[in-house]
Amino acid sequence: MRVDLNISGQNTINIQQFGSIIILDLNLHIIGISENALEELKIDHIDHVLDCSLESLGPTIFGKNTNKIHRLIENIKDHVIPRQIIPIKLANKRVYLKLSLHDDQIFIEWEEQFKKYTSAKKINEFSFLLDTIQPNNWHLVCHAINRILHFDHVFVVQIEETGYSHVVAEDTLDGQQYYKDMEFSKSFMPKEVFPFYSMCSYRYSPNLKNNNQKFYTNKQDFILLESQLVPVPELHQIFLSEKGVVSALFFSIHIDGNFWGLLVAHHGKEKNIDLQQRKLCTFAIQNATSKYESYLKQNLLERNEILRTAEVDLKIDLLKSKSVNCALMKHMDIIMDMVDADGFALFNQGDVCFNGICPTKAQLYEIVAFIQAHTEKSLFKDNNFRETHAKKFKGRLPFAGLMYLKVGLLNDQILIWFRKESASKVLNLQLNPLTSEQNTPRIVITESRNKDIAKSWNDIEINFVLTLNQILKESIVSKLKEKQQWNEQVVASNNELEMLTFTLSHDLKNPLSILKIGLQFLQNSKDVLNAVALQKWYSNLIASTESIEEIINNVVSLSQQKGNSLSKEPIPMAYNLQQIFNDSSLLYENKSYEVEYGKLLPIWAEKSALYQIFSNLISNAIKYSTHVTTATLYINSYFEGGQVCYLIQDNGIGIPKENLTQIFEIFKRGSNVKDIEGTGVGLSLVKRIMERLGGSIKIESEINKGTSVYLYFPIVEDFPPSMLAD
Known part of the structure; x- marks a missing residue:
């Protein structure tokens, strides 16, 4: 549209000839009017119309329809109706009158009616x-x-x-x-x-060609775009005229x-x-x-x-599938069809699989390297890739457009779709500026062949690729987790095997030593022992073999149950603890070792597991007290917070404060043990077995004053009353 300023100070706009228009503000004052409408008013000067009210000029134009039109305008102004078209008669001519509201401006347009009815x-x-x-x-x-x-x-x-x-x-x-x-x-x-x-x-x-009607307004930059009288854009108007x-x-x-x-x-x-x-x-x-x-x-x-x-x-x-690539290879056809591609390639750590119209393997390597060098985006698409970049690759590319998807952070899994050329004729328009030269055409129309351009990827196809990307990411993360879990299981299995080895070598040492000592004693003294003493020694030897058997059974059970808790039953502890102390005392040369028992409550546990726990702890208490003149061991138990707590207290060498945080780690020992025999396995085993029982262990210790071990065993259900009797 061309806008000029006429001599009376009003803006004029060229519009089409076939109709008339008046534009009002919300106060129903005229702010714009067309040349045809002025002729209806028979007014010679525009200044007599602009800013005048419709009430004063309406009857001149609309005659007996004025009141009806006023009512319609009020309804449109109040948003009762959005727009209205009515057939009426103006100046003895049948017309269609159109009323509408646009940006606080009321448009009144009318044009001739050529057919009375359909x-x-x-x-x-x-x-x-x-x-x-x-x-x-x-x-x-x-x-x-x-x-x-x-x-x-x-x-x-x-x-x-x-x-x-x-x-x-x-x-x-x-x-x-x-x-x-x-x-x-x-x-x-x-x-x-x-x-x-x-x-x-x-x-x-x-x-x-008939766009010579003037529209007058006193507004700057007036926009008439909502009106049907606005001419066709200049570019299209000239193009259509050239086409006749x-x-x-x-x-x-x-x-x-x-x-x-x-x-x-x-x-x-x-x-x-x-x-x-x-x-x-x-x-x-x-x-x-x-x-x-x-x-x-x-x-x-x-x-x-x-x-x-x-x-x-x-x-x-x-x-x-073991790998993402294996699964993708099985679904190459559907993945290609879902984006309406002519070819599809999978690139995985240098390995390539093709389907349909695709470049050579060497070209694909070049394409991947090129895209990676030019963008960090996961999704890249170019429907005229060949037209733009063909010179960068060796040989002719058999496709025109591509879409590239990089899965994950690494560049080892890439999916590429290819589309062939979509050939068509293209009309190119070039509008020349106005010049004084008569022979210069206003528009230059050229026809070319559209080549090396593929059909664009639409939203549906792109959404599929994005969904696919999300599925693959989730699968990759899942497989990484599976791999990590597998590695952890392998490490755990190795640790389990190592722990089983240490358990057998450590916990069997005491009963085997007792068995060995007993057999040696019997071999040397059987002729001087009476029947009662001989029977006692045999009983001790049998008990040692039973302990060995129970430890082996417990180790096997632990390996089979892995993370599961051990089966439990209520176990009375008085006799078991006394037997463990007697057996442990035989192994160390401290004849003056004294033991004091407090209340020995029963425990919900597994018998062989308890033997391993207390055998390790009592043996440690005796072993690390051999240098003490009067070594004492105190064993007591009590109820605390729904658990049975056992206290094993000695007055041995103690554990340095700086070693207490690591004392349950395998092969970790106190820095003050010097040449005292030991492997640093016992407490690690005890803690592990306690956790299998659902319990816990705590140690307090002070150098040269002794160590207190607290064992907490959960109570599964009430103990039989007979077990709690003194």
Whole structure:
């Protein structure tokens, strides 16, 4: 639109000739008026109209319809109705009067009515046409519209993501196709013309050359875009004139609320199309658009169902397969089909698998290296990759566009989809600036062949790739966790085996030593022992062998149960502790060792496990007290917090404070043990067995004063009363 300032200080805008317009502010004062409307008022000077109230000038224009129009304007102003179209008679001429509100401005437009009514035959024919329009069949839509308009050309142009405009359907009076499958370059539909076409359901120009009517306003930068009288954008106006088009209609197509494209109707002669016919066309296009949206949604549902099935199958195979790459190889066909690709490649740590139209292995290595060097994004897509980058690779690339997905942080798992060239004719438009040279054309139209450009990747396809990426990431993380758990299990198994070895070597030492000492004593003294003493020694030897057997059984049980807790029963402790002390005393040369027993409560545990616990602790107490003149051991128990607590207290060498935090670690011993025999395994075993029993251990110690060991055993249920009797 061209805006000039006339000599009276008012802005003027050139608009189309076929109608009239008055624009009011919310106070119903005139802020803009067209030349045709001024002629209706028979007013010679614009200053007599602008800023005047509609109340004073309305009767001159609208006559007996003034009050009716005032009521409609008030309803629109108060948002009772959004807009209104009424057929009325003005100056003995039948017109359509249109009222609407835009940005606090009230538009009053009127144009001549060419048909008083639409015949029943036309309505029936129109209904039949609506019924015949099938989803995703824009050819039938073009044909149906042209049955109403009878224009030379009717075609649908889709505006693609790339900025190119693609003609998807066409209907002509002569049966020839002029634009079908043709593409217009980005210059044909620049972003600045989008509002002109997208904000109205249609745009109408009965004569593209007749844009000489003036619109007057006292406002700066006045925007008339909502009016049907605004001329077609200059670029399209010149292009259509070059093609011999005089009359044109443009119907906007919106899919899911987004400007999708246009249905365009061209005619080589001036042709007036009645408003009713335009509305019928609009209704037909909206009906077709609704069907197309339903088709897309149904297609999306079906596609999503396939996707969900593919995702489930892929997830199952990802769980079953040892590697992500193995699972992907099984699903290469579906992964390629889901993004409508012509080829697909898997790149995994240098290994490559191909499906469909793909580059050579050497080219793929070059492509991966090139993309990695140029972007850190996980997802990269380029529908004209060959056109832009072909010179960087050896040999001709067999594809035009690609989409690249890097899975994970490392560059060892890459998925690449390929699309072949989508060849088409392209019209390029170039608008030349106005010059004084008469022979300079206003527009240069060139036709080229669209090559090395593939079809763009749409939102559905990209969403599938993003979903796939998420599935693969989750699988990779899961497999890393499985690997970590496996490694931990291997380490744990090794530790378990090591602990079993230490347990057997450590805990069998005491009963084996007792057995050895007993056998040696019997061998040397059996002739001088009486029957009672001999029986006692035999009993001790049998008890030692039973202890060995129980320890072995317990170790086997521990290895089988692994992390599970041990089975428990109530065990009386008085006799067991006395027996353990007597056995341990035989191993060390401290004849003056004294033991004092307090209350010895029963324990919910496993018998052989208790033998290992107390045998280790009592042996330690005796062993680390051999240098003390009067060595004493105190064993007591009591209830505390729903547990049985056992205290084993000695007056031995004690444990240095700095060693207490590590004393339960295997092979860790106090720094003051010097040449006292030991491996640093016993307390580690005790702690481990206590944890299997669901209990805990605590040690307090002081150098040269002794050590106190606290053992806490959970109470599974009440002890039998007989066990608690003194």
